[in-house]
Amino acid sequence: MxxxxxxxxxxxxxxxxxxxxxxxxxxxxxxxxxxxxxxxxxxxxxxxxxxxxxxxxxxxxxxxxxxxxxxxxxxxxxxxxxxxxxxxxxxxxxxxxxxxxxxxxxxxxxxxxxxxxxxxCGATFEDRPPPERREAVTKADLVALGLSGGEGSAKKRRLLLKRLDLPEHLTANGMLEALNLLFGREELEALLAEERGFDKV
Structure with a gap:
């Protein structure tokens, strides 16, 4: 254990x-x-x-x-x-x-x-090294990626939350916090680029 x-x-x-x-x-x-x-x-x-x-x-x-x-x-x-x-x-x-x-x-x-x-979430498992630091995802990144502030952004957020197995009740701020636990900015951009049709919502 x-x-x-x-x-x-x-x-x-x-x-x-x-x-x-x-x-x-x-x-x-x-x-x-x-x-x-x-x-x-x-x-x-x-x-x-x-x-x-x-x-x-x-x-x-x-x-x-x-x-x-x-x-x-x-x-x-x-x-x-x-x-x-x-x-x-x-x-x-x-x-x-x-x-x-x-x-x-x-x-x-x-x-x-x-x-x-x-x-x-970044829990410290006692016999594991701490996770490496990555460039953080910012609110400006969410806007640039169409996940906040624009037409269709709420739908895109819902699709992304579902894709990442995160709860639907997450606000944009809560999602930002969760994304920073899971990804760096480059990883998130790569993930969204892989999602076919995501940018066409």
Whole structure:
């Protein structure tokens, strides 16, 4: 089992059980929306962020993004990494009914998908060298590539998110952050050049 240095933050105990079976890491639960009114939990997360760094791993539905965005504003940004799971339709075995949006949460993801999400976000695997630095993708690059600010840009963003197995709820800023975890500018340009018909949207 691979060991992750950062503390992984998930929504609930079932998510924690799933992640704990995939990596050797400290996993902390938010208790869902209870974190909005829990100053002690927030102070604890800040301390963990400063000491070890955090990885936020919430579900890809609207509720997961509400929690993620709240934490983005409440925690030191330079000490927090964002791990995203793809949009996968379905329901967890333990549940009678699926969620409102019909998507699997963290607890429903396979070990392979979770490991990939952690690798993509830049998690520090203790026995691996740190990832090499690449030229960052900027907001200006998104505009130049037709992914922001122009006609058809929202559709292009949706297509790219789907192609990269990233959640549809990502904003342009969230997508920029995720792209910088996955690619350098040159790699992104090469990927878009390979996508037939992408520039014709």
């Amino acid at each position: 691979e060991r992750v240095r950062e503390v992984i933050v998930v929504e609930g105990r079932y998510d924690k059980n799933t992640v704990s079976q995939v990596v050797d890491a400290t996993v902390v639960t938010l208790g869902g929306f209870a974190v909005f009114n829990d100053k002690e939990k927030l102070a604890f997360l800040r301390r963990l962020a400063e000491k070890r760094g955090l990885i936020i791993l919430t579900d890809s539905d609207g509720a997961g993004f509400l929690l993620r965005n709240y934490l983005k504003g409440a925690l030191p940004r330079d000490r927090v990494k964002q791990a995203y799971i793809p949009d996968v339709k379905g329901k967890e075995r333990r549940k009678r009914r699926g969620g409102k949006e019909g998507k699997l949460g963290v607890e429903g993801m396979s070990p392979t998908v979770l490991l990939e999400a952690l690798r993509r």
